[in-house]
Amino acid sequence: MSEKRAEQSGEERLIDRLFRPIAKHPGAFSLMDDAAAIAPPAGHDLILTVDAVISGVHFLPDDPADAVAKKALRVNLSDLAAKGAAPLGALLSLSVPENTGDDWLESFARGLGEDCNAFECPLLGGDMTRTPGALTISITALGSVPSGTMVRRRGARAGDLIVVTGTVGDAALGLRLRRAPDDSVMAKLDDAAKEHLRNRYLLPRPRLALAATLREHVSAAMDVSDGLVGDLAKLAAVSGVHASIDAARVPLSAAARAAVGADDRLIDTVLTGGDDYEIVATVPENRLEPFRAAATKTGNEVTTIGRIEAGEGTTVIGPGGHPIDLKQASFSHF
Amino acid sequence: MSEKRAEQSGEERLIDRLFRPIAKHPGAFSLMDDAAAIAPPAGHDLILTVDAVISGVHFLPDDPADAVAKKALRVNLSDLAAKGAAPLGALLSLSVPENTGDDWLESFARGLGEDCNAFECPLLGGDMTRTPGALTISITALGSVPSGTMVRRRGARAGDLIVVTGTVGDAALGLRLRRAPDDSVMAKLDDAAKEHLRNRYLLPRPRLALAATLREHVSAAMDVSDGLVGDLAKLAAVSGVHASIDAARVPLSAAARAAVGADDRLIDTVLTGGDDYEIVATVPENRLEPFRAAATKTGNEVTTIGRIEAGEGTTVIGPGGHPIDLKQASFSHF
Numbered sequence: 001m002s003e004k005r006a007e008q009s010g011e012e013r014l015i016d017r018l019f020r021p022i023a024k025h026p027g028a029f030s031l032m033d034d035a036a037a038i039a040p041p042a043g044h045d046l047i048l049t050v051d052a053v054i055s056g057v058h059f060l061p062d063d064p065a066d067a068v069a070k071k072a073l074r075v076n077l078s079d080l081a082a083k084g085a086a087p088l089g090a091l092l093s094l095s096v097p098e099n100t101g102d103d104w105l106e107s108f109a110r111g112l113g114e115d116c117n118a119f120e121c122p123l124l125g126g127d128m129t130r131t132p133g134a135l136t137i138s139i140t141a142l143g144s145v146p147s148g149t150m151v152r153r154r155g156a157r158a159g160d161l162i163v164v165t166g167t168v169g170d171a172a173l174g175l176r177l178r179r180a181p182d183d184s185v186m187a188k189l190d191d192a193a194k195e196h197l198r199n200r201y202l203l204p205r206p207r208l209a210l211a212a213t214l215r216e217h218v219s220a221a222m223d224v225s226d227g228l229v230g231d232l233a234k235l236a237a238v239s240g241v242h243a244s245i246d247a248a249r250v251p252l253s254a255a256a257r258a259a260v261g262a263d264d265r266l267i268d269t270v271l272t273g274g275d276d277y278e279i280v281a282t283v284p285e286n287r288l289e290p291f292r293a294a295a296t297k298t299g300n301e302v303t304t305i306g307r308i309e310a311g312e313g314t315t316v317i318g319p320g321g322h323p324i325d326l327k328q329a330s331f332s333h334f
Numbered sequence: 335m336s337e338k339r340a341e342q343s344g345e346e347r348l349i350d351r352l353f354r355p356i357a358k359h360p361g362a363f364s365l366m367d368d369a370a371a372i373a374p375p376a377g378h379d380l381i382l383t384v385d386a387v388i389s390g391v392h393f394l395p396d397d398p399a400d401a402v403a404k405k406a407l408r409v410n411l412s413d414l415a416a417k418g419a420a421p422l423g424a425l426l427s428l429s430v431p432e433n434t435g436d437d438w439l440e441s442f443a444r445g446l447g448e449d450c451n452a453f454e455c456p457l458l459g460g461d462m463t464r465t466p467g468a469l470t471i472s473i474t475a476l477g478s479v480p481s482g483t484m485v486r487r488r489g490a491r492a493g494d495l496i497v498v499t500g501t502v503g504d505a506a507l508g509l510r511l512r513r514a515p516d517d518s519v520m521a522k523l524d525d526a527a528k529e530h531l532r533n534r535y536l537l538p539r540p541r542l543a544l545a546a547t548l549r550e551h552v553s554a555a556m557d558v559s560d561g562l563v564g565d566l567a568k569l570a571a572v573s574g575v576h577a578s579i580d581a582a583r584v585p586l587s588a589a590a591r592a593a594v595g596a597d598d599r600l601i602d603t604v605l606t607g608g609d610d611y612e613i614v615a616t617v618p619e620n621r622l623e624p625f626r627a628a629a630t631k632t633g634n635e636v637t638t639i640g641r642i643e644a645g646e647g648t649t650v651i652g653p654g655g656h657p658i659d660l661k662q663a664s665f666s667h668f
Contacts (some may be wrong), residue, residue: 009564021347027379029486032411032572034556035383035477037484040374046359050425050474051371052459058463079368091384093427093472127393138427140384140474143369150371152363222368224424238366276415 011128018105022113025089025122036124038089044144047085051075052108052138059202060178065104066111067202068137073115075225076141077206078092078277082223084151084215085143087119092126093138100135119208145215155220156239156282163218163291163305165278167253168228170271171274173266174201185263193255200253204277209298214281217291221281227272229326233314239282244315245306247271247324271316272326282308345462346388350377352439356447359423359456370458372423378478381419385409386472393536394512399438400445401536402471405450409559410475411540412611418549419477421453421542422493426460427472434469453542489554490573490616497552497625499612501642502562506557506607507600508535511554519597527589534587538611543632548615551625555615561606563660566614568650573616578649579640581605581658605650606660616642 015031023031031306040046048262053072055061063071073090080087092112096105116123121141132303145151174197177186186194206221214221220239224231228250236243251261260266281302288304295302306317318324335462349365357365374380387406389395397405407424414421426446430439452459455475479485506530511520520528541557548555558565562584570577581601586594594600611631615636617625622638629636638650652658 009560012568029488033417033487035417035419035484036380037379037381037417039379039481042376045371045373046380046475047369047371048425048458048476050427050465050472052429052470052472054429054463054465054467056466076639083369083371085369091382091474093384093386093474095386095470097467107608109396124382125384126549127472129386129388131388131468131470132390133388133431133470134465136386136429136465136467136470136472138384138386138429138461138470138472140382140425140427142382145371150369153367154363163384226343234346304604306592 014105015128018109019123019126022070022109022116023167025124028122028124029127035113038124041144041146045147045150046103047080047083047145047150048140048144049076049079050124050138050140053138055135063202065107068282069108069111072137072139073112073121074204074206075277076139076224077119077121077208078204080141080143081149081207081211082221082279083145084143084149084211086211087121088142088143088144089122089124091124091140093128094128095131095136095137096128149215151214151218151221153220153222153235154238156235156241156243156308157219158308158310160219160282160284160308161288161304162232162243162245162280162282162308163302163304164207164228164251164280165210165300165302167213167256168224168276168278169256169270169273170197170200170253171275172269173197173256175275176269185259187264188262189255189258193258196253196255201275206277207279207300210279210295210300211295213291213298217279217287217294218283221279224276224278224280225274227274228276228280229271229314235280236314242309242311242313242315243306244317246310246317249303249305251303267324268326348439349462352443353457353460356443356450357457359458362390362456362458365459372458374422375478379481379484381414381417381477381479382486383392383413384472384474386470389469389631397536400442402447403442404449404537406471406473407446407455408538408540409453409611410473411542412538412557413455414475414477415541415545416485416555416613418483418545419479421455422478423456423458425458425474427467428460428462429470430462431465431469432616460502483549485552485555487554487556487569488572490575490642491553491568492575492642492644494505494553494616494618494642495622496577496579496614496642497632497636497638498562498585498614499544499636501585501590501611502558502588502612503604504531504534504606505532505609506603507590507593509609510603513545518595519600522596523589523592527592530587530589535609540611541613541634544613544629544634546627547625547632551621551628552615552617558610558612558614561608561610562610562614563605563648563650569614570648573589576643576645576647576649577640578643578651580651583637583639585637598619601658602660611627619653
């Protein structure tokens, strides 16, 4: 006979120490089962989204691990917000290279736990594995909406106004600053502006507080992840309409204004760079003021940037009415 | 003014051509939205599981792409089966290295589509991105059980019998054969035996037909992915009991018997190697015959291999009552 104690593997010990404390939902079974079980709220649809973030692609290898965890969760929460959904929970698939230290994993788990609490999105389960490749975090987020009320991309109609939350372009400029901190244009920004742009790249702010307001007022919405113009073009295409926006009306932060002021070619980066995680939506004209008022009550400022028309395609009116030659409407991996 | 046609990005074209045809569920919105929406069946719990498979870790780089897709889905369906759940759908997170050809992606999508149909598990949504690292497929599978009936790992009681479906060790031997085809022991196997073992590594067979029977009869269950002994040890630990199995009773295929006959040290590989995707369960003694009869009706043979006792830890009785010195009870990434 051979005795085998129920020794924990390295994998189990790590999960035990790092992730069990943040898997507080009873249906997560303390991560000690093969699957999670949740009872979605009656009369609601389940909203599902998955996004991976990969080292060297979606974040920089020297980004702090806690911020990486938060970004991985938040890009998914941003999708839920744009669909009008409230979070129910998340599943984590974490693929870790051999040379990743325990410090990194500890910081990652701490960041994830903080955001799971902050956004009331409990960790329900996951998978942790070694990879010979790049550190990869794939998160599946689950949310809910009252049955049949998910806010779609499809739904924009001629006459609707195009609105966007917050400010656009900060994250793309922040990434540029991270990659080329000594760039002559970026060097003209003051430290506070640089810090603002860098933070906007590092940490998206999902507009979850706006979810119910979107359900009530907008005809279509999506989150801006691949660039405002390209994402709006997707929304217009699937809605079978033409979208026209006025670049001068696109809301910029003081930092982004300073950057574009220093080199007006950066408007291209602002409009197409992506990583904004703001929400672009279309609103029937007679709903605009109620929508704006309700949004403001939730702490979310919205700006009208254009209009939906019959037809197809997307038009960008440049500052002063001049055309902007956008090199590429949005980021694409392929 | 600058006109931007709603041109599809490379990413959209690929998704359009490869994955849209297999995303038939209405709540997948033809993959043209940010999220999927499904209405889980009333009176049911939602069962959630995620597992990643990575090139060079969970499959070999020269495995056929359609089989890789099927494996990625099936390892998750195996978890659902072990929990007594019926599939509702799946989300795919696919991270693809630059050098992956369109042929590979086409074959991958075809394989995934075939299995989504075969297992009635529609593709609900996903994410596709480039990676500088290894090809990584992370699938989140959703299933359902009548409320409160998920089969847990925790639940085994002293006196319960330990059963396992199908045969154990084939996949681990198949992997060994793939890695060292000229190994002197493996060389003694005939072609049919080699083919059997290789196929069992390549393509797990999730025991979904057994799900309802598990819910009705067993006290605890899990799927065997990291090795029979190690996985059983996890089940025993979380149930607070001792598990004792008789190695001689562990069901082997003819091919595995031939391999162990050629070198009896391979029993270690059989018992701890993993990738079986069979189900190990504990059954109250008076439920054994009804369970076995019901399982047989679903086309699943089950074999009694041991017994749960009071205490803790896991005991393996070797062939002829001799001890087996298992080097490592199960596979661990960390």
